[in-house]
Amino acid sequence: MKERLQSWLEGQQMIARRSRRRGRRRGMSLVEVMVVIAIILTLMSILAIGVFSVFGESQIQTTILTMGKVSNRVELYALRKKKPPSTSEGLAAAFGNEQVPVDSWGNEFRYVQPGPNGKAYDIISLGSDGQEGGTGNAADIRWSEQQ
Numbered sequence: 001m002k003e004r005l006q007s008w009l010e011g012q013q014m015i016a017r018r019s020r021r022r023g024r025r026r027g028m029s030l031v032e033v034m035v036v037i038a039i040i041l042t043l044m045s046i047l048a049i050g051v052f053s054v055f056g057e058s059q060i061q062t063t064i065l066t067m068g069k070v071s072n073r074v075e076l077y078a079l080r081k082k083k084p085p086s087t088s089e090g091l092a093a094a095f096g097n098e099q100v101p102v103d104s105w106g107n108e109f110r111y112v113q114p115g116p117n118g119k120a121y122d123i124i125s126l127g128s129d130g131q132e133g134g135t136g137n138a139a140d141i142r143w144s145e146q147q
Helices: 001-022 030-081 091-094
Strands: 110-112 121-123
Touching: 030 091, 030 121
Parallel strands: none
Antiparallel strands: 110 121
């Protein structure tokens, strides 16, 4: 009987040791998981702000490059016809049957002839909002100011 009791006690001690080991290997608490998620979300929001500002700046630069190509086409038209297209003829006259490019936001360029400050013409993008004025990405981009 004593042997059985001792064997039973040893078994209980072994079970207790196993449960202590399991206790040390427990998972993360809910609070710890929430803190990790909060840190990850904070880092992602900082990263997103940086990416969107770079993306906005790249749209402006792409629009300026496209305006340069449109200006080259207008210059070719002016060389052939001895004058740039009128405002009423617009950019369609310079591009003929080809589609007239649009800015990075999908808006058509405005064409004005004569341009400001004695320039022959001006090409204008109204920015991301498609309306006159604005700041940041919504600001107007004028080809006469880019040269």
